[in-house]
Amino acid sequence: MPNQTSSLSYAHQTVEEAPSKVSTRGVNVFYGAKQALFDVDLDVPVNHVTALIGPSGCGKSTFLRCINRMNDVVEICRVEGDIRLDDGDIYDLDVVELRARVGMVFQKPNPFPKSIFDNVAYGPRIHGLASNRDELEEIVFTSLEKAGLIKEVRDRMGEPGTGLSGGQQQRLCIARAIAVNPEVILMDEPCSALDPIATARIEELIDELRQIYTIVIVTHSMQQAARVSQRTAFLHLGELVEVGDTEDIFTNPRDERTQGYITGRFG
């Protein structure tokens, strides 16, 4: 909580002024013998949205999953290199603590087969964030409010989360991630399973959320990257080709591969 109020001040700063929340140096990822990422160096500015773009199979999702060590679950996956959260090596943290500080929203909405309330209350419950029912309800309602879902679900908190529409489910998953009060939220193509209206709602939400959280979003849609992010990184075949302010990347790409991708010549 305290570092969150202080971090609020960074949101209006330009990308260059904002300090790095997450920084990686020389990240290599292997799936068995196959190398998926090559020496990725990236700084994620605090209270801004960083978009990872690139053609399918370029390693965007793999990189995203390095930040909260979700790749640990994949047996054959090996991660090398230095990944820091607030200047601390993430491998010095316990994985549970890391994931409490770095939340994640997945490509396909994956609410638990529990009630809407229990979905959002899941994180606070497992981490013991609420000491009584009132506090828990407070967290759940605030999270749903931040996720812009409260109006739609206020009267149906006991209904299953799986009964909501796709867009509502994804906002429920965002509320679920927020309820743990993380510092960073990773989003893995959060709109790819949604229709344009639901997508627009999520994009608005992302822009609001960056006031409080640092967001890294993987997206297939360059328009989406242009709309929601302040900084964009372009990956190609496992290499970080170019990273810069979103505006610069889209108007004035330095690398010809970036140019080729954003103008639609491949991807």
Added chain:
Amino acid sequence: MTDTPVSPSRSDTAQAVKAGLRRRYAAERRFKAYGIAAIGVALLMLGILFGTIIANGWSAFRQTYVQIDVLVDAAEIDPDGNRDPKILSRGDYEKLIKLSLREIFPDVKKRKEKRELYDLVSSGAAFDLRDDVMADPSLVGQTVSLWVPASDDIDMFMKGYISAEVAEDERRVSDKQIARIESLREQGRISTGFNLRFFTGGDSREPELAGIAGAALGTLWTMLVVLALAFPLGVMSAVYLEEFAPKNRWTDIIEVNINNLAAVPSIVFGLLGLAVFLNFFGMPRSAPLVGGLVLALMTLPTIIIAGRAALKAVPPSIREGALGLGASRMQMVVGNVLPLAMPGMLTGAIIGMARALGETAPLLMIGMVAFIVDLPKNPLDAATVLPVQIFLWADSPERAFVERTSAATIVLLVFLILMNLGAVLLRKKFERRW
């Protein structure tokens, strides 16, 4: 470019499709017919099975009773007149029953005739009378009107399984006995009623006294032991192997061996039980506890395999969702994965238990095939189980055991149906959509 190369080929396609349509649909209809025929044959077989068992077995639920008026003679059973239970229990009740039969048929004089007369009622009649008197000593000295079970041959005759048309020396009921039955019928002293003893009694050498309760209780105790052992062990093994164990050569070997174990003939488990539980650990023979241990070992692989399949079927997105929120592995398994896998695990457990319920061979090895009259009061009492009881009765020569064999099968099937019903209800209760 002219349009000639395109249009003929299109009409060719249409024509070819049209020509083949009839054949395609005919093939589909044939395929469906094969399926329906297969189901039809299966249903027919099931119908025949149930039909014969019920047709043969239903009559065992009824029993012929004979009404006799017994003078509970104080001189015979309580000469001292102090109603001492010890003395009362040792009285010659059989003599009282015989006397009362002689009263109904005073003309019987010769030895052979007497014996035939006494054979009308079951030898259990004396025990029934004793139990009545023990429960109410005030009956001593009075004349009691009592419905006692008829002997198995008379019961068979009354149910029509023994025909009077057959030559006398080829049937087990003599002409004289038939005449006596007729006279009893005229006096309203013979009738058939619900066979309560079949559901409350233990096994007996006399078919009319034999009941299924001993075997049913034995089955119940055995199944309780199986459930208490195999389900928690199976679920824990499945969860550990699927969710926590590292994937290496050792877990591969364990997996292969679990699959092998599921295919081991059941009698081998019986030999194992005999060697380990009885000979090495010195556990009691014929006990449902040992039967349950053996059957639990037999059921365990089935439950583990079904449990692992159920765990595998839980979508990875649910696991990732929980892990992404910072759940520890155990929190994820207990809070998210197990609730979704529970219906599948329960189904596996019930299938395994149903197999154990019908198992005979391994129980023969550990002595559960003994002739046991008393009802087992706990898992350490000697007992037998329903399928073994069916086997024992099927092996008995008396005609009356034929219908009891089928009746015991009906009871076994009812057990099975109840268990499956329980499985369906539990599934419904735990099933969640996602």
